[in-house]
Amino acid sequence: MTIETIDREAGRDNLLSVSDLGREGILEILHQADAFAEISHRPMPKVPALRGRTIVTVFFENSTRTRLSFEMAAQRLNADVLTFFSATSSVQKGESLRDTVQTVDALGVDAIIIRHPSSGAALQASRWVRASVINAGDGQHEHPTQALLDAFTIREALSRRSGQVVDDFAGLRVNIVGDVRHSRVARSNVLALAALGAEVTLVAPEALLPISTEGWPIARVTTDLDSTLDSTDVCYLLRIQHERMAEAHLDDLDEYRRHFGLTTERAARLGKDALIMHPGPMNRGVEIDSTVADLPNALILDQARNGVPVRMAVLFRLLGGPRTVGAESGDLVE
Amino acid sequence: MILLSKAEEIIIKGATLVDAAGERRMDVLVRGETIVAVAESVEVPIGARIVDGANGYLLPAFVDLHTHLREPGGERSETVESGSRAAAIGGYRAVVAMPNTSPTIDSVEIVRHLHDLARNTLCEVALSGSITIGRLGEKLTPMADLAEFGICLFTDDGRGVQSDALMREALIVASRLGLTLGQHCENEEHAKGAPMHEGVWSSKLGLAGQPSSAEEVMVERDLELVRELGASMHFLHLSTIGAIDLVRRAKREGLSITAEATPHHLSLSDAEIASYNPVFKVNPPLRTAADVNGVRAGILDGTIDAIATDHAPHSPELKDEPFDCAPPGMIGLETAFAVAYTELVAKAHLRITDDPTLPALSMLDLVRLFTLSPARIARLDRHEHCGEIVVGARADLVVFDPTERWKVEESSTASRSHNTPFAQLDLVGRVRHTLYRGELVVTDADAQR
Structure with a gap:
């Protein structure tokens, strides 16, 4: 034996x-x-x-x-x-x-x-x-494997576009939008994307931002999604939960959508090459409009694959x- | 094991005595319960047991204001017997047992029961009673009846009294009866039951945090009530810079308040929780490194009157849970004096501290923080020459070896539980022997019964 x-x-x-x-x-x-x-x-x-x-x-x-x-x-x-x-x-x-x-x-x-x-x-x-x-x-x-597959998906899209393998994300502006405070996906993605050189911005209502981002490898934090749209290469949306609305001092998910949802109108203001991502499961019509989720530059199914x-x-x-x-x-x- | 008869004589040779009168090298002879000779050289009587104190300190035995003995209701974690044995090993001659047992210490019946259990323990077990029935924060306990059984400290520890009006009423009653209330300062609306301190580490680790304000708003409220009523108050386990500063200013103002800090809040910060080891979960939570220095500063300038363990045993199956589910609390009786000596005296002398501007604490002050000062707060100072090493004083003594380097082994604690947060710490100095009422209850760090 x-x-x-x-x-x-x-x-x-x-x-x-x-x-x-x-x-x-x-x-x-x-x-x-x-x-x-x-x-x-x-x-x-x-x-x-x-x-x-x-x-x-x-x-x-x-x-x-x-x-x-x-x-x-x-x-x-x-x-x-x-x-x-x-x-x-x-x-x-x-x-x-x-x-x-x-x-x-x-x-x-x-x-x-x-x-x-x-x-x-x-x-x-x-x-x-x-x-x-x-x-x-x-x-x-x-949620480390989520961040790895997200990095892989971004890299795949950038490589396809440039015709060569892109291992360095230097200069890539990534917005992570939503309930960052309670999100394991956000924590792992910040670490992974920053390690590859990306410039990460956190976008959320004040009460859904982390209490402290000291030591986080991020470029900035903002509560104003609209101001970031024309300077975003990757717009990464987090799932929002109904239970968080009270904590975020928002009336309901509609109000969340008005301020932080990637609506059709906001998606139109993104650069034409900007990538749209979501770890799933999506709340269509809340953090992301249904038509936006189905746009060609939305990589949500690539992420799953x-x-x-x-x-x-x-x-x-x-x-x-x-x-x-x-x-x-x-x-x-x- | 041979039980030492109390009539026997014990002589402690060559130790450096430290008490309120200062430091001096003396031999001390104990007969029965009492110190009968203190001199530069005492001849060894025939048949006397000799305790070698050379290179060591001889100190008055300690008093812990804050011990959870878990009995009744939590006997798998600790009992009156096991907890008092751990206390004796730590050099304590008395501990104040917290009332958050099951049932709560809120009635004369339970007090009688515990007095029975504590009849032959290795140190005195004094009891505190709860402020409110069942610690529910709704209705005051019969403090006058409980006081007749010797209970003089009342607290809902584990919880703060949330209601402003009820706390005010409790202070009025306690003032009239001449009793002291101890507050566990935690505003539950602020704390929200979060498992750690709110800040850099909670954000990074994805754990809910309780802000410093949870402690500070309650300290502030209680100071306001003390000021209004001219009452007295003891603040348990202060852990934030802000809370300590509030107490510092109130003392300057002349309010009749006292405060304690724990060995863990003066030595460990919330960075420890990066390991997610529930042994570091405690309430109030480990705070920032700046707060740790704030606690030390409060000890150095006298804002903190006593170092108290908040010895909180939890059996392994309770602590071996995810961090957010595990109960808060850490044991501390066996290591408290060594941790405080290491952190406040030894390291500061060696300048291996986070804040080199903080001076070392004197041995005299350290001893006061463990003896006379807590004894006064708990009124365990009523016997003659309490806290002094003089002829006629009761022989409650500790031989402390400041040269021993050691690590506490989780598996070999006298406590029934092993949840010590100090297992990684290189400790300097150790309690070698403890005499309680003239009986050598601990020799070479081992309990004798």
Whole structure:
């Protein structure tokens, strides 16, 4: 009988925050994703890179695109995929997060992809398990693979336009518009886009801006969307929740739309090359008008599509290394 | 284990005594509960137990104004017995138990029950009672009845009394009875139950924050009431520059107020929460590095009267939760004096501090912050020569070794819980021995029963 141990360096085996990666790490993933994107055009869009590995998605919140694209990414790498649904699990019997992830880990999985409503949950989980942990969204903290696929999508659009690969976002003006304070997508995107050189502006009602942006790698913060439209290369809209209106001192979502929605009129004032993005799920007619979401320069479906190769690249980065197999050891195993 | 008979003699040789009278090198002989000789050289009586105090300090044992013993109701986290043992190891001769047990310490029955439990503990367990029934902030407790059972400090700790009118009424009653109210300053409308301090780190970490104003508006309100009524008041665990400044000015004005600060608020900032380790979750929350310096400044200039632990045990299964779900609180009895000595005395002497303009605290002042000053606030100073190391004083003593370098091990705490935030800290100085009423209850940092 052999004892298998996975040889992993500290800090390389998890993806908890974009800041784990740095510019080099981000670019390595994007380049790897290029190769995996190419695979998806093949008649048989699978590679055996992670054959024999098992990943599990452990989601304590609802999700469509993130969970599906992680699972599809794993399947395209020939990994085995398990899905944990908190609604039908022992969590309903009061099992703690720690016991849940340790139980999943004890099955012998190689990676746990976790989404949880508490900020920091993925980092905490990584201390409790031996499998790699990938943060698929922790509370209002981070959603690193979303930022990576967004960077990949921007890079794809810029490269297509210029006819050459654009790895440097220097001079690219990105507006992130909406409930930045409570958004994990915004936190990860600020880190990723700034690492690639973009100039990021946060646009939100005062009460939905972070209390402090000290140390955030951003160019500016504004509450006036209209003043930014003619100087924006990428207009990235965040999902707004009805529950936030009172906190933002706005009457309702209509008032939000009047001030912060990318309406047809506002979209017309964007430069003709400006890109429009949204992580989904969209509230059509609130943060983005339905016709705007369907414009040719709106990349929302590209974002969804690119989730697969980017997550393939992340899984491959974490799990694709050599697996060291322990010596035959009759001493240790009966 | 041999139980030392109280009639036996104990001699502490070669230590440097520090009490209100200053520092001097003396031998101290203890017989029964009492100090019977203090001199430069005391001959060792035959059969006396010798405690080597050379290179160490001999201090009056400490008083903690703020201890959560969790009994009744939270025995898996702590009990009267385990908590008082942790206190003895930390050098305490008395702790004031907070009333936020289940049920609340708001009735004579529960006080009787706890007095029974605390009959043979390794240090005195004094009780505080709640200001309002069940700490619900609605109706005052029978403070006069509780005072007859020796309770002199009242607080709803864990919560502040939110209603202005009820707080005013409580101060009127307490003034008339000569009792002290302790306020946990937290305006719940401002704090919104947020798990950490609001600022740079909460924004970065995506956690809800409670602003400094949550503490400060309540301090301000209470000062206004104290001013109006001429009442007395004790402020628990102050943590913000603003709150400390309000108290500083009010003291200058002559108001009858006292204040405490915790070892964690004088040593740790909200930057610790980047680890999302719930061990750093506490209420009031760890504040900014500037607030940490503000707490230290308040200690140095006397705005803060006492260092109190807010020892708040939580069993591992309660703390091993996501940060926003875990209960607030950290243990502190076993490390309090070492943390304060490390941060306020040793590091300042070595100039390894964030704010090099802050001078070192004198050993004399540090001792006062742990002994006489909290004893007066809790009225645990009623025995003769309290806080003095003189002939005739009760032998409540601590031998502190200022040279020992150590790290607290989470797994080996005497407390039933292990939620110490100081595990990473290199501590300078350690309580080696504790005498309580002449009994050597702790030797070499180990409880003797």
